[in-house]
Amino acid sequence: MRYAPAGRWRGRSSASPAPVWLVGTGAAVALLGLLPVGYLIVLALGGGESAAALVIRERTLGVLGRTLLLATTVTVISVVLGVPLAWLTTRSNLPGRRLWTILLILPLVIPSYVGGYAVVAAFGPRGALQSLLEPLGVDRLPELYGFPGAVLALTLFSFPYVVLNVRGALLGLDPAYEEVSRSLGRGPWRTFVSVTLPQVRPAIAAGGLLVALYSLADFGAVSLLQFDSFTRAIYVQYRASFDPTLAAVLALMLVACTGGVLIAESRLRGRARLQRAAGAPRRPMRTVELGPWRWPAVAFCAVVVGLAVGLPMATIGFWLVRAITSGEPLGFVLDATVNSVLASGLAALLVVAASIPVALLAVRHRGLLSAAIERATYAGFALPGIVIGLAFVFVAARYLPIVYQSLPLLLVAYLVRFAPEAVGIARASLSQVSPRLEEAARTLGRRPAAVLRDVTLPIVRPGLVAAAALVFLTAMKELPTTVLLAPTGFDTLALRIWSATSEGFFARAAAPALLMVLVAAVSLGVVLRHESSR
Amino acid sequence: MIDAASPALRTLALVKRFDEVLAVDRVDLEVRRGEFLAVLGPSGCGKTTLLRLIAGFERPDAGGIEIDGEVVAGPRRVVPPEERRIGMVFQESALFPHLDVEGNIGFGLPGRGRGPRVAELVALVGLAGLQRRMPYELSGGQQQRVALARALAPHPALVLLDEPFSSLDATLRAQLRVEVREILRAAGATAVFVTHDQAEALEISDRVAVMRAGRIEQVSTPDELYLRPANRFVAGFVGEANFLSGEVHGDEVHTLVGHFRAAPGFLAQGARADVLLRPEQLHMLPVARLKTPPSPESVLRVVRRIFHGSEVHHVLRSPSGLELEAATPSSATVEVGTEVIAHARAREIPVYPIDEG
Numbered sequence: 001m002r003y004a005p006a007g008r009w010r011g012r013s014s015a016s017p018a019p020v021w022l023v024g025t026g027a028a029v030a031l032l033g034l035l036p037v038g039y040l041i042v043l044a045l046g047g048g049e050s051a052a053a054l055v056i057r058e059r060t061l062g063v064l065g066r067t068l069l070l071a072t073t074v075t076v077i078s079v080v081l082g083v084p085l086a087w088l089t090t091r092s093n094l095p096g097r098r099l100w101t102i103l104l105i106l107p108l109v110i111p112s113y114v115g116g117y118a119v120v121a122a123f124g125p126r127g128a129l130q131s132l133l134e135p136l137g138v139d140r141l142p143e144l145y146g147f148p149g150a151v152l153a154l155t156l157f158s159f160p161y162v163v164l165n166v167r168g169a170l171l172g173l174d175p176a177y178e179e180v181s182r183s184l185g186r187g188p189w190r191t192f193v194s195v196t197l198p199q200v201r202p203a204i205a206a207g208g209l210l211v212a213l214y215s216l217a218d219f220g221a222v223s224l225l226q227f228d229s230f231t232r233a234i235y236v237q238y239r240a241s242f243d244p245t246l247a248a249v250l251a252l253m254l255v256a257c258t259g260g261v262l263i264a265e266s267r268l269r270g271r272a273r274l275q276r277a278a279g280a281p282r283r284p285m286r287t288v289e290l291g292p293w294r295w296p297a298v299a300f301c302a303v304v305v306g307l308a309v310g311l312p313m314a315t316i317g318f319w320l321v322r323a324i325t326s327g328e329p330l331g332f333v334l335d336a337t338v339n340s341v342l343a344s345g346l347a348a349l350l351v352v353a354a355s356i357p358v359a360l361l362a363v364r365h366r367g368l369l370s371a372a373i374e375r376a377t378y379a380g381f382a383l384p385g386i387v388i389g390l391a392f393v394f395v396a397a398r399y400l401p402i403v404y405q406s407l408p409l410l411l412v413a414y415l416v417r418f419a420p421e422a423v424g425i426a427r428a429s430l431s432q433v434s435p436r437l438e439e440a441a442r443t444l445g446r447r448p449a450a451v452l453r454d455v456t457l458p459i460v461r462p463g464l465v466a467a468a469a470l471v472f473l474t475a476m477k478e479l480p481t482t483v484l485l486a487p488t489g490f491d492t493l494a495l496r497i498w499s500a501t502s503e504g505f506f507a508r509a510a511a512p513a514l515l516m517v518l519v520a521a522v523s524l525g526v527v528l529r530h531e532s533s534r
Numbered sequence: 535m536i537d538a539a540s541p542a543l544r545t546l547a548l549v550k551r552f553d554e555v556l557a558v559d560r561v562d563l564e565v566r567r568g569e570f571l572a573v574l575g576p577s578g579c580g581k582t583t584l585l586r587l588i589a590g591f592e593r594p595d596a597g598g599i600e601i602d603g604e605v606v607a608g609p610r611r612v613v614p615p616e617e618r619r620i621g622m623v624f625q626e627s628a629l630f631p632h633l634d635v636e637g638n639i640g641f642g643l644p645g646r647g648r649g650p651r652v653a654e655l656v657a658l659v660g661l662a663g664l665q666r667r668m669p670y671e672l673s674g675g676q677q678q679r680v681a682l683a684r685a686l687a688p689h690p691a692l693v694l695l696d697e698p699f700s701s702l703d704a705t706l707r708a709q710l711r712v713e714v715r716e717i718l719r720a721a722g723a724t725a726v727f728v729t730h731d732q733a734e735a736l737e738i739s740d741r742v743a744v745m746r747a748g749r750i751e752q753v754s755t756p757d758e759l760y761l762r763p764a765n766r767f768v769a770g771f772v773g774e775a776n777f778l779s780g781e782v783h784g785d786e787v788h789t790l791v792g793h794f795r796a797a798p799g800f801l802a803q804g805a806r807a808d809v810l811l812r813p814e815q816l817h818m819l820p821v822a823r824l825k826t827p828p829s830p831e832s833v834l835r836v837v838r839r840i841f842h843g844s845e846v847h848h849v850l851r852s853p854s855g856l857e858l859e860a861a862t863p864s865s866a867t868v869e870v871g872t873e874v875i876a877h878a879r880a881r882e883i884p885v886y887p888i889d890e891g
Binding site for chain 2: 434436437439440441442443444445446447454455458459461
């Protein structure tokens, strides 16, 4: 059900101070959000070796260098691919523009470890390509593991961030600027370089930073392709040693990198939005005739889409057929699905329940404390899953061995990881509810708790349902937190794909990978629908 | 403790401060049972805060509030809104979007046996047949009628209306305010109604309290307010006003446009004072039709005409630059450029000392 917007309302919100239970639960959620980084700092400082010495160790610096190299390379390639693709699908007479647009955004629904699986299972040793070529006498393919494979897997599934951002900017441009430039005697190419490109530059940078963030935080593709960037190094260090200090130092260095990128991204996004809001053009831009370049342009799109969408689907299909023909047992997929649904379902309930007090504080009881609580719950945004998982592993092992590798601990980690999504949606829904509605209910005899039950929550229910759906689906996809915290023997779809691929059992990973792509596609749909209904 | 003699609402030296701003400044107000009182004032004068104090959404810094003789806010006790027996109608109707018309009207009634009361109110506000509609399926006027029915349903001791018509267009507003008045009268309700629209306040309320900068300037019946405003602010805010300065001589004030008998006041002989003349009290005589030429300083020129339909306002300018407004029926209008002298047909005219703010 959709409600007419409540419109603007005047006046202060209710003057009553925030009730204790609200502040209490909100503060608890906030403290959980601060716990990972806080505890990692404690560990890093409390180790035998000094944290500073660990940072400048050759191995640590090597990890840092590799991570930055990977993120930079993936970002540059994504921009080089993404900007022309965005231009072709918005400004040119490329045949089938609408279809290409959808196909070019589709790679976002492929989780990185599924992408990694697709790359390894297609091009790796004993992969699909090799087994197809074997009859022709090819028994060795170029080395895939390491840097080239990691770049390939990350680029293919993150360049759409650039396409999306740049498309938005190109569509929002005021055609008048280009027309003025042309009327002043500049040709199409000079106009593009001197007028169009500068206006799109913030969007390119913003998209590029999202890609960089994705590459920094990714665990699945990097670990499957055995490239020692931070996330894999942290995991390996954690498995190899009981001394948590180095892992904690690595994790904090990673957080510093992602934090820096996030800050840069949010600044740029603000500026890009301003630029778009300034002109309000609804006049369509002139379409550029590609002429003889039409078919090369189509070929370019086809190659990118083929690699980013066709390759994973074909690989999954290839190995699914193999699995069925070779009688691979499918029963365990059911077990893994049940576990995934169980963990994600509980996570959705927990996260949405926890997001309500935070959102209520932020919307109805504005103040320094509420703002601090809300900010802290957003910590999950800046923290890669591997960092959250690691921190909770250490905390549990040290202080609460009884919850170590238990479902509740996994759910708490999910709470920290996914609270930002749910709080964001709950906040947006709540701010659509006029405080006058709650006041009307008070004058009609309802106590504050009854107002929440009878008025506020029923009105925001659609938003909460969307938040729960989103958390459910993203928790299904979540790999690094799950790898570190899932109870022993608790196999989920994500874990199944990851471990089967690591061990080279490509057929075994095919069915879960297909399911995962479907889950991811639905979650993207939920996000898009929620955003369009706002 | 409800005693029949006590007023429906009484506020005693009520004070509310937001940071450094005195939003409500020692307000004493009394509303009798069955009365319809308008609180009229410019935006930011504190009238909405006053209403929210009465409703219990704000806590007073000093003073007290009694509803039906019961203290609901005072030094020792502040009763929460849900226990004050008030009904409230907001500027934007604030209907619950997840409930239909019946659900909204019945919201404040006990769960069982609410049916007959809801039906009664649906009939009272003239929405029969629309019980199952959702709020977004109603027009603005219908929404406000549902909001009123919802507020009336639990038999409140007092109904509070916060600019209930301001979100509607002009035609609908005029029609709905008469309807609301009738509905409230039929329900036998006592109501306090906040507005910045003087026409609205004068038209439908029994008494009007004019508020400025947190203070009540005057409380009286609409005609009293119009004819004998307590001060210059009230005179200017309620209706259109010409202020003419003059000199007090006996019980008259001598001005440019004539000598007026002043309402009894406390003016010293020879003091300068302003008299209040409404545009319709000021009459024009074209100089050309006078038998004896007037003194040059009393000749006014018509510089502009403003057409209001049934009447026309003429802006007159004196040689000294003073501007006055005179109204005539549109059948008796005077051309722009005409030289006239003005005189007033009024018995006792309000007079304000010059130094008064």
